[in-house]
Amino acid sequence: MLVAMEWARGVTRVSVLTGAGISTDSGIPDFRGPDGVWTKNPRMADLFTYQNYMADPEVRERFWATYSGHSAWSAEPNDAHRALAELDRAGLAVRVLTQNIDGLHQRAGMPDRKVLELHGSMHRTACTKCSRTLPSSQVLARIEAGEADPPCVDCGGILKLAVVLFGQYLDADVLGQARNIAAASQLFIAIGSTLEVEPAASLCSVAVEAGAKLVIVNRDPTPYDGLAVEVIREPIGVAVPRICKALLQG
Structure with a gap:
């Protein structure tokens, strides 16, 4: 059971970094x-x-x-993708920075302009x-x-x-946009990422150094757990809708 999530109160600007773990419930292996x-x-x-x-x-x-x-061609968005899209439709300023290439955030209803695909499509x-x-x-x-x-x-x-394959650099403009988004957020949520692939993982540090609270939702420990105000180990399909509900009630 999730705790009270005091960090969700009063938040109006949310940035979300998503990794492969958010899409496993859609049948895409990490x-x-x-x-x-x-x-x-x-x-x-x-x-x-x-x-x-x-x-x-x-x-x-x-x-x-x-x-x-690959299963990703026919995959459908899951509860976590849909919850983030609903959070955006409810009026909060939500931006998604995704390491995934599957396009499921957009299919769930997030506008293209609010999804930054760090590793391409x-x-x-x-x-x-x-x-x-x-x-x-x-x-x-x-x-x-x-x-x-x-x-x-x-x-x-x-x-x-x-x-982006191993041995290639992230597009400098895309990375610059991602850093600006992370720095402008009040709450930065990392979901389903090992946070081992740089420079995407370092967006957690960018957000925290700019004053944001960091929350990590991941099954296993990550290198950035020590920076987080909360680390949630519950299944992503359960945790993310609860987080979004708490933010809407905040």
Whole structure:
């Protein structure tokens, strides 16, 4: 049972950092948990390394084969996604900074302009040579038609989901926006993130140093637990709706 959540009183500006844990109830496996993709098969991390992806056609073929049937394409928002969207519709100033690439916050009803996708979106694909972008559905259709590693139709370059892989830096403008949002918040909630991937995790410090209260909702300990006014271990699908209810009553 959650405690009284005194930190929810009087809050009007909320920033939320979400990680893979918020989407597991939607049927999307996380990466580092007990049943995580990389926990079960550490070699899968090779597919998410930019240097490997660009250098090896076999890695790209495995990547596309893995993602073409990924559960994220058909996943639906869960109670936690919907609760955050409802909090925004109720009139609080809510901004979501997500490490996820699944687009479920938007599907739950959060306006695009209020969701900052720190690591990009799987729903767009970009050419690494000419920078053309296109819906990922068009690339998936080519894969289903038999192209294992489809090149760009304009320049023949390597296509890649418009997401940040290991070995790539976050977009400087996106990171700058995220830091500004974190610094402007009264309450910063980190949900379902191990807070081990930087620089996204450091947004917790940015918020606290600017005067915000930090609340962490995660099954396992994180490096930032010591900065938090409360750490909640309850299931995300239970904890987040309760937090949102407390904020609306605050």
